[in-house]
Structure formats: structure tokens, C-alpha cells
Amino acid sequence: MSLPGRAGRTTWLFVALAALAVAALLSVALGVRAVGWSDIVAGLSGDHDTVGAAAVAKRVPRTALAVLVGGSLGLAGAVMQGVTRNPLADPALLGVTSGSALAVVCGIAFFGLAAPSSYLAVAILGAAAAAVLVHAIGSLGRGGPTTLKLALAGAACTAAFSSMVSAVLLPRIDVMNEFRFWQIGGVGGADWHRIGMVAPLVLTALVVCMGAARGLDALALGDDAAAGLGVHVGRTRLLAGLAAIVLCGSATAVAGPIGFVGLVVPHLCRLLVGSAHRWLLPLSLLVGAALLTLADVLGRVVARPAELDVGIVTAVLGAPFFIALVRRAAVRAL
Amino acid sequence: MSTVPVTLVGERRRRATRRRSVLGLLAALVAIAFAASLMIGHTLYGPVDVVRVILGQDVPGASFTVGDxxxxxxSLGLLAGLAFGIGGVTFQTMLRNPLAAPDVIGISSGASAAGVFGIVVLGLSGLAVSLVAVAAALGVALLIYVLAWRDGVLGSRLVLIGIGIAAMLDSVVSWVLVRASQWDLQTAMRWLTGSLNAASWELVVPLLAVVLLVVPVLLAQSRPLELLQLGDDAAAALGVRVERTRLVVIVAAVLLIACATAAAGPIAFVAFLSGPVAARIVGPGASLLVPAGLVGALVVLVADQIGQWALGTRYPVGVVTGALGAPFLVYLLARTHRFGGSL
Known part of the structure; x- marks a missing residue:
């Protein structure tokens, strides 16, 4: 497949933007309660008189959160795949999200954290610690961090983290009750306060990632070649990796662990615009946001009158994609 | 020149002796742990009381506490540990990768997901739950095998596909648990970590039947299973019917894992770690099925006692094995990556 030129890539960016707008509109319009156009317009203009309009007004922050979280995860996945040069890198599969889950649970249980604002810092710290640990374990031995070793280290660490989470939770039924709604990953309980807290972090990380785009392109050629092109390999990797951790840590803090978005989105985007990061990163952001919003809508529609949390939807839809990727991968690359 | 064969024979004999004594020691330890589990509790009962209860005599107090x-x-701990140990090491041997344990590659997740679904959504109980869990685990194993098939099954591809399937199934488990009422929550948590709290004869008897039925089959296949480690072609040249052996072994191991999971939940890391621990104790060049089973039983029995009495809260056994297993797992990962893929 020949890659599109600059005009084609710009078109794809606008297509993704349009898809995001449609997804956001659907997310506001569709839900457990069916509403008419007049209710949607009324709800969006801040009028809460009818039940329908109030429902629409409730869906607005939820949509904003889905956009924010999906964008963060898509971008984080693209950056992680670039930094680790690993096609199967995903925050959830590499144990990063379960690391931040463990940190949040420990925070609630042992340090009496109650405000979501304090979850945020703890979740990011946990994500960073888990990322370093998994990468260290996966890099041991011959050949450095290969795909299989990283995936196994991620799966094993996830198993270890989740049994530690159970160990902390079991004697504390109150914490457990609070946590079990968080651990699936959902955007249901969104409010503007939490969104406002995370948004600046995500924006900063976005700027850092975009700044690292050229360096990431060079990294794809291998460390030596990148250094030969005048890229500071260590610094690029550190900055971009840190930004990715902040992105998925804050997404996890506000919405719980959501898997497979970070895996699927960059692959999709690479098919559309190729692997140059200055195109790949913004497109991953937009497509991730659109995809997660759509997944949330899907979860609300298929299980009426109940809701399917978005983390379940992405896992059920994303796992077959992961399997297809594994089946396609060349044997030696594993 | 003639000294070399003599040394070899001596070495082989020495290993066999060592293996026998290690097996004897392990069996004795399991027996001690089993006896201790019968005697230790809120009220301590001496060996005499315990034996009298088992013989069917009526001992005030002890008849209920010990007998019921x-x-x-x-018994559930013993059988589940045995089943997890043997089933786990079978997978690890067959796939030639210590990390390819049933709890990593999604077999246990399949049994858990079906079990939780059966209990919470379909309202099943007892034997029906076991049947659903077994059917689902077999289905998941088959699915992973089929998906990993592409000009033959490659160990690494199978492991990665298993990880993907496990991630999907685990999210199904947590979704069902969120739907569970708070009253069911503690019970349902058993399906996330594994616990012996619900033990009753209703759970023990089916598991016992499966263990008695399946373990001899696996033991009979232990020699072909060893040969399979040389690679399919070499094994076929040595007279192993490769596909048949593999099919029998997979079905048997999945049955063990699924029935144990249905009875006690996926007790964390037992299936994963029994094999490597047994390999380190027994030494190279022998079948690991029996030692791994004994190690699994010992770990579950001891961890259950630790969980019940040694800590402030009464933890289910899976939490203890998870906490004990995690550091060992990291060590194992590090070692495997450094020295290649053997157990």
C-alpha cells in the first residue's frame, strides 16, 4: 500500500476530527433514556427543565471525559510503541495500569486518601514504578526487551499486582466496594472537577510527546542510527516515556484501567498515515478519543437498561485485534 | 576408558536415589501438613481425637469441627494443590516454557469466567458450576490452540494469544462481579483469588473423582511427554504418536485445572510455580508430574494455615500464595530470560 502524501494525511486528520465530533454527538444523544432533538438542544444550552434535557446535560461531562481518556490512551500507546520499538506495547498489557491500580488501593487503604485529586499523583507514581519494573524484568537476558519477554513480564506483573490488590482489599469491605467499580474502567461518574484536574497534565504531556516526534522517528532506526542522526537517544526515550506514563497514569486515575485502546489505535493510524510520528501522534490522539467515546456509547446501547462499562467493551473488542496482530507477526519477531 | 560408563551408571543411580528420597520427603511433608490442618484451629485437637473422628466415633465438639x-x-486443599501442580507442570513441559502456565495463558481465566457467570448470572450451584467451568476451560484451551495454529503451533505465539484471551476473560469476570450484590461479593471474590472457605464434601467428591481418573492417565503419558520436549520430529522418530499424545495430555491437564478452579477458585500462582520449584528440588532428567503435584499440595495446605492463623485477618489461601508467589515469579522471569527457556 502506498502511503498518502501530505494532502492525504491532512485529510485523514480532518476525517478523524469529524469522526470524533460525530462520536461526541452520539454520546450526548444516545443513552439509557431516549431523548428527542429538542431535549438535546435544551440540555446543551444549559436548560434542565425536562428530564430528557437533564439527562443530556449529565452526558456532557461524561463525553468530555471519554474524549480526554481515549485521546490520552491512544497517544500513550503510540508513544510507548515508539519508545520500546514493540508493536504489542499497551499500557494495560504491560502492567502499567494495574500498577497504578495497586498504588491507588494502597493509598486508599493505608494512607487514607479520599479526594480524587490525591488519587491522581499516586496513580501516576504507581504507573511509573510499574513501567520501570516491567521494563527492567523484560530487558533481562539475551536480546534485550523483546516483544514476548515484555508481554510475559507484563502479564506476570499484572497477576502479581492484582493478587496484592486483593490482599489489601479483602479485609476492608468498604474499600473493596468503592474499588470494584473503579477497577473495570468506566467514564460513568464523570464530573467537571476531575476533568479540570487531569486536563492540564494531559496537555503538557501532549506537548512533550509532539516535541519528541522527530526523535521517535529516529529511534525506529535503532539506537546507534538515531545517535548518528544527532538525536539524544536517552533523553528522547526518557522524556517521551515519562510523558506516556503521565498520560496513561492520569487516564487510569480518572477512569480506571482501560485496556487495548493504546494497542489498537496506533496500529490503525499507522495504516492510514504511515509511521512518521508527527502525523501518527495527533491522529492517534483523535482516533483514540473517537474510539473510546464510541465504545462508551456502544456499552450504553447494547445492554439497556443496564450499562456495559467501557473497559469491558474495549477488552472484548480489542482482544481479537491483539490476537490478529500476534498471528500476523513474523515468527522471528516474537 | 572403562571408568566412564561406571561413573555414568553411578551418577544415574545416585540421581535415582536422590529422587526417591526427595519424593519420600515431600510426601511426608504433605502428610504432616494435612494432619496439622486437621489438628490446628480455634480449638486444638490431639492426634487421638482426630483419628477417632475419622474412624467415625463420636467425639463431643471434635466430630463437628474436625469431621465436618x-x-x-x-482434603480440598490437598486435591486442588495436587491438581494445580500436575496440570501446571504438564502445560509447562509440553510448551517447553516455564512461563506458559495455565494461569498465564488464560485456561484458569476461562474456568473462572464461566464459574462466576454460572453462579451470579445463571444462579447455578454445586456440580453444575463445575461442569460449566470445565466446558469453558476446554473451549478456551481449544480456541487458543486453534488460533495459535499457523503451520504448526509455536510456543511463543500460543503464550501471547493466551495472554490476550486472559485479559478479555478477566474483564468479563470483573464485570460480572460488579453486577453481583454486595452480599455475594465476598463469595464471588473467591473466583478472583481462590479460597478454601466454601469447602464441603459436595465440592471435594467430584474433584477427587476427577483426580483419581485423570492423574493415572497423565502419569501413563509422562514418558511420551518427556520425549515431546525434544521436538515433534525427534519424538515421532522415537515412537511417540505426537498429535495423539498432545491431545490426551491437553485434555487431561485442562480437566485437572478446571475442576480444581471450579472447586477452590484460581488459587494464584500454584499452577505456575509448582513445576519450577519441583524442578529445583528434584534435579534434572526425571518426570516432574508427581513432585510438582506434591509441591502444589504442600503449598496450598501451608498457605491456607498461614492465611487463617498467622496474620491478623483471615485471608483466603489465594492471597497468601499470590503474595508468596510474586517475588519468586520475578526471580523466575529474570532467571529464565538469562539462561533460556528450561524449567
Whole structure:
């Protein structure tokens, strides 16, 4: 497949933007309660008189959160795949999200954290610690961090983290009750306060990632070649990796662990615009946001009158994609 | 020149002796742990009382505590540990990768997901739950095998596909648990970590039947299974019917894992770690099925006692094995990556 030129890539960016707008509109319009156009317009203009309009007004922050979280995860996945040069890198599969889950649970249980604002810092710290640990374990031995070793280290660490989470939770039924709604990953309980807290972090990380785009392109050629092109390999990797951790840590803090978005989105985007990061990163952001919003809508529609949390939807839809990727991968690359 | 064969024979004999004594020691330790589980509790009962209860005599107090509570619990721990150990090491041997344990590649997740679904959504109980869990685990194993098939099954591809499937199934488990009422929550948590708290004869008897039926089959296949490690072609040249052996072994191991999971939940890391621990104790060049089973039983029995009495809260056994297993797992990962893929 020949890659599109600059005009084609710009078109794809606008297509993704349009898809995001449609997804956001659907997310506001569709839900457990069916509403008419007049209710949607009324709800969006801040009028809460009818039940329908109030429902629409409730869906607005939820949509904003889905956009924010999906964008963060898509971008984080693209950056992680670039930094680790690993096609199967995903925050959830590499144990990063379960690391931040463990940190949040420990925070609630042992340090009496109650405000979501304090979850945020703890979740990011946990994500960073888990990322370093998994990468260290996966890099041991011959050949450095290969795909299989990283995936196994991620799966094993996830198993270890989740049994530690159970160990902390079991004697504390109150914490457990609070946590079990968080651990699936959902955007249901969104409010503007939490969104406002995370948004600046995500924006900063976005700027850092975009700044690292050229360096990431060079990294794809291998460390030596990148250094030969005048890229500071260590610094690029550190900055971009840190930004990715902040992105998925804050997404996890506000919405719980959501898997497979970070895996699927960059692959999709690479098919559309190729692997140059200055195109790949913004497109991953937009497509991730659109995809997660759509997944949330899907979860609300298929299980009426109940809701399917978005983390379940992405896992059920994303796992077959992961399997297809594994089946396609060349044997030696594993 | 003639000294070399003599040394080889001596070495082989020495290993066999060592293997026998290690097996004897392990079996003795399992017996001690089992007996201790019957005697230790809120009230301590001496060996005499315990034996009298088991013989069917009426001992005030002990008849209920030991006979109805501790014997089923200890039996369930013993059988589940045995089943996890043997099933786990079978997978690890067959796939030639110590990390390819059933709890990593999604077999246990399949059994858990079906079990939780059966209990919470379909309202099943007892034997029906076991049947659903077994059917689902077999289905998941088959699915992973088929998906990993592409000009033959490659160990690494199978492991990665298993990880993907496990991630999907685990999210199904947590979704069902969120739907569970708070009253069911503690019970349902058993399906996330594994616990012996619900032990009763109703759970023990089916598991016992499966263990008695399946373990001899696996033991009979232990020699072909060893040969399979040389690679399919070499094994076929040595007279192993490769596909048949593999099919029998997979079905048998999945049955063990699924029935144990249905009875006690996926007790974390037991299937994963029994094999490597046994390999380190027994030494190279021998079948690991029996030692791994004994190690699994020992770990479950001891961890259950630790979980019940050694810590402030009464933890289910899976939490203890998870906490004990995690550091060992990291060590194992590090070692495997450094020295290649053997157990």
C-alpha cells in the first residue's frame, strides 16, 4: 500500500476530527433514556427543565471525559510503541495500569486518601514504578526487551499486582466496594472537577510527546542510527516515556484501567498515515478519543437498561485485534 | 576408558536415589501438613481425637469441627494443590516454557469466567458450576490452540494469544462481579483469588473423582511427554504418536485445572510455580508430574494455615500464595530470560 502524501494525511486528520465530533454527538444523544432533538438542544444550552434535557446535560461531562481518556490512551500507546520499538506495547498489557491500580488501593487503604485529586499523583507514581519494573524484568537476558519477554513480564506483573490488590482489599469491605467499580474502567461518574484536574497534565504531556516526534522517528532506526542522526537517544526515550506514563497514569486515575485502546489505535493510524510520528501522534490522539467515546456509547446501547462499562467493551473488542496482530507477526519477531 | 560408563551408571543411580528420597520427603511433608490442618484451629485437637473422628466415633465438639469442617477443607486443599501442580507442570513441559502456565495463558481465566457467570448470572450451584467451568476451560484451551495454529503451533505465539484471551476473560469476570450484590461479593471474590472457605464434601467428591481418573492417565503419558520436549520430529522418530499424545495430555491437564478452579477458585500462582520449584528440588532428567503435584499440595495446605492463623485477618489461601508467589515469579522471569527457556 502506498502511503498518502501530505494532502492525504491532512485529510485523514480532518476525517478523524469529524469522526470524533460525530462520536461526541452520539454520546450526548444516545443513552439509557431516549431523548428527542429538542431535549438535546435544551440540555446543551444549559436548560434542565425536562428530564430528557437533564439527562443530556449529565452526558456532557461524561463525553468530555471519554474524549480526554481515549485521546490520552491512544497517544500513550503510540508513544510507548515508539519508545520500546514493540508493536504489542499497551499500557494495560504491560502492567502499567494495574500498577497504578495497586498504588491507588494502597493509598486508599493505608494512607487514607479520599479526594480524587490525591488519587491522581499516586496513580501516576504507581504507573511509573510499574513501567520501570516491567521494563527492567523484560530487558533481562539475551536480546534485550523483546516483544514476548515484555508481554510475559507484563502479564506476570499484572497477576502479581492484582493478587496484592486483593490482599489489601479483602479485609476492608468498604474499600473493596468503592474499588470494584473503579477497577473495570468506566467514564460513568464523570464530573467537571476531575476533568479540570487531569486536563492540564494531559496537555503538557501532549506537548512533550509532539516535541519528541522527530526523535521517535529516529529511534525506529535503532539506537546507534538515531545517535548518528544527532538525536539524544536517552533523553528522547526518557522524556517521551515519562510523558506516556503521565498520560496513561492520569487516564487510569480518572477512569480506571482501560485496556487495548493504546494497542489498537496506533496500529490503525499507522495504516492510514504511515509511521512518521508527527502525523501518527495527533491522529492517534483523535482516533483514540473517537474510539473510546464510541465504545462508551456502544456499552450504553447494547445492554439497556443496564450499562456495559467501557473497559469491558474495549477488552472484548480489542482482544481479537491483539490476537490478529500476534498471528500476523513474523515468527522471528516474537 | 572403562571408568566412564561406571561413573555414568553411578551418577544415574545416585540421581535415582536422590529422587526417591526427595519424593519420600515431600510426601511426608504433605502428610504432616494435612494432619496439622486437621489438628490446628480455634480449638486444638490431639492426634487421638482426630483419628477417632475419622474412624467415625463420636467425639463431643471434635466430630463437628474436625469431621465436618476441617477434613473437607484439608482434603480440598490437598486435591486442588495436587491438581494445580500436575496440570501446571504438564502445560509447562509440553510448551517447553516455564512461563506458559495455565494461569498465564488464560485456561484458569476461562474456568473462572464461566464459574462466576454460572453462579451470579445463571444462579447455578454445586456440580453444575463445575461442569460449566470445565466446558469453558476446554473451549478456551481449544480456541487458543486453534488460533495459535499457523503451520504448526509455536510456543511463543500460543503464550501471547493466551495472554490476550486472559485479559478479555478477566474483564468479563470483573464485570460480572460488579453486577453481583454486595452480599455475594465476598463469595464471588473467591473466583478472583481462590479460597478454601466454601469447602464441603459436595465440592471435594467430584474433584477427587476427577483426580483419581485423570492423574493415572497423565502419569501413563509422562514418558511420551518427556520425549515431546525434544521436538515433534525427534519424538515421532522415537515412537511417540505426537498429535495423539498432545491431545490426551491437553485434555487431561485442562480437566485437572478446571475442576480444581471450579472447586477452590484460581488459587494464584500454584499452577505456575509448582513445576519450577519441583524442578529445583528434584534435579534434572526425571518426570516432574508427581513432585510438582506434591509441591502444589504442600503449598496450598501451608498457605491456607498461614492465611487463617498467622496474620491478623483471615485471608483466603489465594492471597497468601499470590503474595508468596510474586517475588519468586520475578526471580523466575529474570532467571529464565538469562539462561533460556528450561524449567
Amino acid at each position: 469442617l476441617r477434613v473437607p477443607r484439608a
